[in-house]
Amino acid sequence: MDALDQLAKTFFDWEAMAAVIPNMLTVGLPNTLILAVSSGVLGCILGMILAVMGTSRSTALRLLSRIYTDIFRGVPAIVVILLIGIGLGPVIRQLTGSTNPFPLGILALTLMASAYIGEIFRSGIQSVEKGQLEASRALGFSYNSSMRLVVIPQGIRRVLPALVNQFISLIKDSSLIYLLGLLASQREIFRIGNDAAANTGNLSPLIAAAAMYLVLTVPLTHLVNYIDNRLRTGRPEKKQPDDAAALIGKGAQP
């Protein structure tokens, strides 16, 4: 029993968790969201540019997009964050006098996210039937207008689930920013949990951090499933006669 008690105390010390949760909610959560949302939005913008380049008729633009994507998808996140954050830090400090690591952290996250988001958008754009572009061009729209008005909007819709998955990734990857050195007020969820764990020698604050991440990511996972289902069936919550029949057929109550 001693061993079990020991484990319970290490992981589920409620008092240690209660001590860290207020700080996580008021400081960690907003900072995590700032990192994830801003790099998510910037990543979508840069990703769309990469996708348009990747599907363009110019070989040079396609190649450029390809090289960028290969590099930033192929290098571990921690390497990019360290290279950008530590490498460019002094330059930013000289130029702006700011030592805030957030802008460079967001930049590093954006560069990586855009490589993935660019591929997501590209696959969406390429999945739109050729007839859509043809119909739009037959109406008299130019190639660029056709892409902007007809093809890209449909492509984006199809990849919304993958996009939300990417955002979930960003929420988790934002924890790596701690490597750049954060002031007390700049700490995000993981760093607050980690500091408390280091100070007390007890891992419960990290369990609290994990729970906080789950509160953010699990609803998003279900949002993905909902969007996915809705995209497939075209409308929410409308039972087809066949669905009911299948249930009854299995002996279930309707």
Add this chain to the structure above:
Amino acid sequence: MSDFASGSLTGKNLHLSFGSNHVLRGIDLHVEKGTTASVIGPSGSGKSTLLRVMNRLIEPDQGDILLDGRSVLKDNPDELRQRIGMVFQQFNLFPHKTVVDNVSLALRKLRKLPDEQARAEALEQLDLVGLKHKADARPANLSGGQQQRVAIARALAMKPEVMFFDEATSALDPELVKGVLALMADLAKGGMTMVVVTHEMGFSRNVSDTVTFMDAGVVVESGPPEQLFTDPRTERLQGFLSDVL
């Protein structure tokens, strides 16, 4: 059906190759203003490609295209396509837009009409094809026949001088074909210049003013429908007609 400001259309000696595949081998096609030309022939004969070359969705390797007697090969192809409406086998409505937005899109973005006026004109076009009551539905919630009628309204909204139909009824269930063909016949009667690629021999025979029979990238025979259908001169057309009739 109101009358149209339609024009004549001529394709002269049109050639097109995809690599070593010589798809069009010197096609001549002339459609008088306000008349309907149907193009028939076995699949793979180049009929659909001919339409795409005549509105420059695909640029011809050789030959000339004249709209109202004037060559359009040096024009901006986007502007040329605003003057030629096209209807596709698979409808190709924009699924992310409502029916009325499908019809008004080009009016808003190309004709630069204010939203309200574009919507009013689009509703008028939908009324002509009998689908005003579906204006705010999504294309996916319409039957195939209704979708094709919306596609026709979308093309007509731009007030084209010529209309192309690329096997417009081939993807439809048999009971829906009639409505679309009746609408096409109305347009023909209203004086629209039309080029109709079709497998509907009844339509070709009864509605069109001229029939062109294509095979393997060449025009094998063309003339008034009575002549081609009752007195085909070439063996290839005789063979084709005995296969499809």
